[in-house]
Amino acid sequence: MDNHNENQKSKEQGKAAMNKMEIKDLAVFYGKFRAVTDIQMDIQTNKITAIIGPSGCGKSTLLRSFNRMNDLTPSARVEGQILLDGENINVPGVDVVDVRRRIGMVFQRPNPFPKSIYDNVAYGPRLYGVRRKNDLDEIVEKSLKQAALWEEVKDKLHQSGLSISGGQQQRLCIARALAVEPEVILMDEPASALDPISTLKIEELMQELKKEYSIVIVTHNMQQAARVSDYTAMMMLSKEGERSGTVIEFDDTKAIFTRPKDKRTEDYVTGRFG
Amino acid sequence: MTAHTTAHQTNFQKLIEKNHASVSLRRKVTNAVMLSVTGLMTILALIPLFWIIGYVVYKGGQYINLDFFIHTPRPLGMEGGGVLNAIQGTLIISGLASLIAIPPAILAAFYAANNPNTPLGVVLRFSTDVLSGIPSIVIGLFAYAIIVKPMGHYSGFAGAVAMAMLMLPTIIRTTEEMLKLVPHTLREASLGLGAPEWKTSISVVLPAALNGIMTGILLSVARAAGETAPLLFTALGNERYDLGLIIQSGIAQKQGFFEILKRVFDQPVDSLPLTLWKYAQQPYPERIEQSWAAALVLMIVILLINIFTRLWVESRKRRLQG
Known part of the structure; x- marks a missing residue:
């Protein structure tokens, strides 16, 4: 792959052995309730990292702290370090707007704005001051192509983003996230509301996207995690009777699914398959 | 079995x-x-x-005809004459009332929807409920006390203020309800792209809720346009009111735009419900007949507002759903 892409090659060499993100001693509180605790995790450049685990163990909460989306929940508080290229973004004074541009997010249900397909994709670039029509046209086309949606919508760019199918809407949302040229893409169960064919398309798309981006995906679907990801974090409630979620095992996806070290991981992974 | x-x-x-x-x-x-x-x-x-x-x-x-729409009232005993003054009055009072009421109502609704549990949000919700329960005649009396009395004369402006107060609670509540219906995920998508709250509100939440908001506004306008009580001692009524003449004479006297605007709103104005009410209690058959005709025109105006609203909402819905 690298032979075909000089640019990519130099990029990887430049950042060799460097993690895109590093999470250290992270804990998330809702009021006094400690929802997520003691998280240590690395997000590697140009890899897909999956977060799996049972419902209610804090997967989405953890993901949402990566781009400071938890700021939007008034009672939420995030402690610990979140390093993006070595710089802690979980400190006051960091430009949240810039963090969210560099770390994009795709949500569980397709949520295109009630605007045209074009305006959906152009929304982000316009926020950052891109005004000229030529520039916008270029960004829109490039983003839609990256999201593997261009061929399907190029003749109806000015139709409503809600007029296309659910799977197409989700790819539109991915294109919308790509349009601001993020470095990391967070995906919160991006295919859970989609049919199997649309799911497959999203998964194929992720394989394409990881050549240029670092991806973190939360998923309920263990087969999906096994299929698409390079690394897997297994989350569970930390102790019996306690309500805090934590990462109990973080490893190569293959290792997690074939020879898990933690008994709970093994139970979870095999239980669902068996 | x-x-x-x-x-x-x-x-x-x-x-x-x-x-x-x-x-x-x-x-x-x-x-x-x-x-x-x-x-x-x-x-x-x-x-x-x-x-x-x-x-x-x-x-x-039976009594409606073209004259009815294009002439002001004629003295009793004379043939013809219409209620042009009242039609114009209803339109300009409703128009000005909308201008006064809509912007603050929508902004207040945004505040209440985004900060539902803050003290100000709670007070706003409670007050709009109280305000919507105040009888319209009391609102008219209030406008009389704070505008008509200090100014020393009745005016269309005073009528519009009274009507705006009547519209406020309805618009605030419907707008707030519509804003709350906008899926949270839409806001998150915009905020997740780095958009600030105000930008998200204006360019994502407002368009998503606009159909419902417009419906609420126009229904409240239609409702207010049919009110008599708040205009009784504010707009009063004016049989010689004629927008065309006011504008013509204003131009003839080389008055500026604002001077003409002042003349439009700074004098007593009639309205369809007022005309209906006044004519219906007179002993003259032709006035009674005109009262019925005014009732029909009023109903048509309100019906048109309703139909227009539904058509607009439908076409916008179709456009958004593709």
Whole structure:
């Protein structure tokens, strides 16, 4: 792959052995309730990292702290370090707007704005001051192509983003996230509301996207995690009777699914398959 | 079913089978009775509506003609004459009232929807409920005290202020409800791209809720346009009011835009419900006839506002859904 892409090659060499993100001693509180605790995790450049685990163990909460989306929940508080290229973004004074541009997010249900397909994709670039029509046209086309949606919508760019199918809407949302040229893409169960064919398309798309981006995906679907990801974090409630979620095992996806070290991981992974 | 009675049946199953016929009949009878009762009541509830519309169309239709729309009232005993003054008055009072009421109402609704549990949000919600319960005649009296009295004369402006106060609570509440219906995920998508709250509100939440908001606004305008009480001692009524003449004479006297605007709103103005009310109590047959015709025109104006709203909302919905 690298032979075909000089640019990519130099990029990887430049950042060799460097993690895109590093999470250290992270804990998330809702009021006094400690929802997520003691998280240590690395997000590697140009890899897909999956977060799996049972419902209610804090997967989405953890993901949402990566781009400071938890700021939007008034009672939420995030402690610990979140390093993006070595710089802690979980400190006051960091430009949240810039963090969210560099770390994009795709949500569980397709949520295109009630605007045209074009305006959906152009929304982000316009926020950052891109005004000229030529520039916008270029960004829109490039983003839609990256999201593997261009061929399907190029003749109806000015139709409503809600007029296309659910799977197409989700790819539109991915294109919308790509349009601001993020470095990391967070995906919160991006295919859970989609049919199997649309799911497959999203998964194929992720394989394409990881050549240029670092991806973190939360998923309920263990087969999906096994299929698409390079690394897997297994989350569970930390102790019996306690309500805090934590990462109990973080490893190569293959290792997690074939020879898990933690008994709970093994139970979870095999239980669902068996 | 009864043929399959076997030793394996439980007592419960036997009971069900024994009672099957009578239970089933009772269920059918109950269903038929309730269906006819509710159906009958539905028809009863519709009777006043169609009776009113039919009666007004029948009575008003006899006396309505082109003159009615293009002339101001003529002195009693003279043929013809219309209610142009009242039609114009209703339109300019409703228009100005909308301008006064809509911007603060929408912004307040945004505040309440985004900060529902703050003290100000709670106070706003409570106050709009109280305000919407205040009788419209009291609001008219209030406008009289704070505008008509200090200014020393009745005016269309005072009428518009009274009407705006009447519209405020409805618009705030419907707008707030519509904003709350916008899926949270839409806001998150915008904020997740790095958009600030205000930008998200204006360019994502507002367009998503606009259909409902517009419907709320226009229905409240239509409602207010039919009110008489708040105008009784504010706009008062003015049989010689004629926008065309005011503008013409203003231009002839080389008055500026704002001077003309002042003349439009700074004098007593008539409205359709006011005209209806005044004419209906006069002893002259032609005034009574014109009162019926005014009622019909008022109904048509309000109906048009309603139809326009629905068409606009429908076309926008189609455009958004593709």
